Amino acid sequence: MNILIYGASSRIAHECARLWARDGHALVLAGRSALRLEPVAADLRVLAASPESVRTLAWDLADEATLRQRFADEDARAGGFDLLLVAHGWLPEQAAAQRDPAVLRETVEANALSVAQICEAAAGVFEARRRGTIAVIGSVAGDRGRQSNYLYGASKGFVERYCQGLRNRLHAAGVAVVLVKPGPTDTPMARQLARPGRLADPRDVARDIVRAIDRRQAVVYTPGPWRWIMTVIRWIPERAFVRLKL
Numbered sequence: 400m401n402i403l404i405y406g407a408s409s410r411i412a413h414e415c416a417r418l419w420a421r422d423g424h425a426l427v428l429a430g431r432s433a434l435r436l437e438p439v440a441a442d443l444r445v446l447a448a449s450p451e452s453v454r455t456l457a458w459d460l461a462d463e464a465t466l467r468q469r470f471a472d473e474d475a476r477a478g479g480f481d482l483l484l485v486a487h488g489w490l491p492e493q494a495a496a497q498r499d500p501a502v503l504r505e506t507v508e509a510n511a512l513s514v515a516q517i518c519e520a521a522a523g524v525f526e527a528r529r530r531g532t533i534a535v536i537g538s539v540a541g542d543r544g545r546q547s548n549y550l551y552g553a554s555k556g557f558v559e560r561y562c563q564g565l566r567n568r569l570h571a572a573g574v575a576v577v578l579v580k581p582g583p584t585d586t587p588m589a590r591q592l593a594r595p596g597r598l599a600d601p602r603d604v605a606r607d608i609v610r611a612i613d614r615r616q617a618v619v620y621t622p623g624p625w626r627w628i629m630t631v632i633r634w635i636p637e638r639a640f641v642r643l644k645l
């Protein structure tokens with residue numbers, strides 16, 4: 400497969416890329432910072448059958464005017480992507496996002512707007528080609544608004560509804576849309592949240608993601624028990640939920 404990963408410096412994405420590199424897939428590692436992508440690429444080139452099958456791409460998604468053409472150009476250069484994994488995300492300090500309008504805006508831009516922007520670029524190309532998979536990393540935080548992280552959670556909630564609509568649109572063209580909902584995972588993003596013992600291993604999360612993509616699964620919770628935990632959380636009546644300190 401030809402795989403484009405946006406947010407390839409993310410720990411979860413890096414672990415996915417390790418699995419794909421070992422299996423001989425070609426990888427384009429994209430993200431906002433070339434500096435942050437290079438160590439990931441160096442690691443993957445050791446695992447890959449040929450070092451040329453891994454390259455990096457510094458790309459700022461805020462550059463809306465060139466975004467779609469850039470995707471089309473990179474797609475052509477790669478010989479046609481089979482898979483786009485959108486892995487970037489940013490967890491702000493909730494109090495700062497409540498206090499500061501600029502942090503609020505950045506939260507929505509980083510976790511929602513930029514995700515839709517790159518997915519729309521891929522959707523047009525994959526739909527015309529009538530094949531491909533778009534996989535997006537959302538979060539369990541998108542399943543219900545909670546006082547501890549509702550601005551991040553709302554952005555991930557947007558991602559869920561967005562993926563649902565995109566999946567519906569692309570189904571007829573044979574293009575799959577996979578939404579991944581990790582629980583708290585041991586990566587730089589989550590270390591501020593919980594004690595390491597309570598965080599999932601990103602290697603396990605990556606295995607779940609790669610399997611879900613292979614199966615073209617619509618939605619995957621990872622680790623698996625989060626599916627049941629979030630079912631319970633979603634079903635708590637609102638009049639009881641408002642009293643909880645979550």
Ligand SMILES: NC(=O)c1ccc[n+]([C@@H]2O[C@H](COP(=O)([O-])OP(=O)(O)OC[C@H]3O[C@@H](n4cnc5c(N)ncnc54)[C@H](OP(=O)(O)O)[C@@H]3O)[C@@H](O)[C@H]2O)c1
Pocket residue numbers: 406407408409410411412430431432435486487488489490508509513536537538539580581582583584585586587588589
């Ligand atoms: N870790 C968890 O507990 C957890 C739980 C649920 C969902 N998730 C989701 O999983 C995905 C991967 O995160 P991770 O846990 O692997 O975190 P991570 O290792 O901290 O990586 C975060 C990634 O997002 C990129 N990024 C941050 N802000 C960005 C922006 N404004 N524009 C473009 N890229 C930006 C970072 O790029 P730089 O390297 O350039 O900074 C980095 O590649 C994210 O979507 C996250 O929301 C994580």
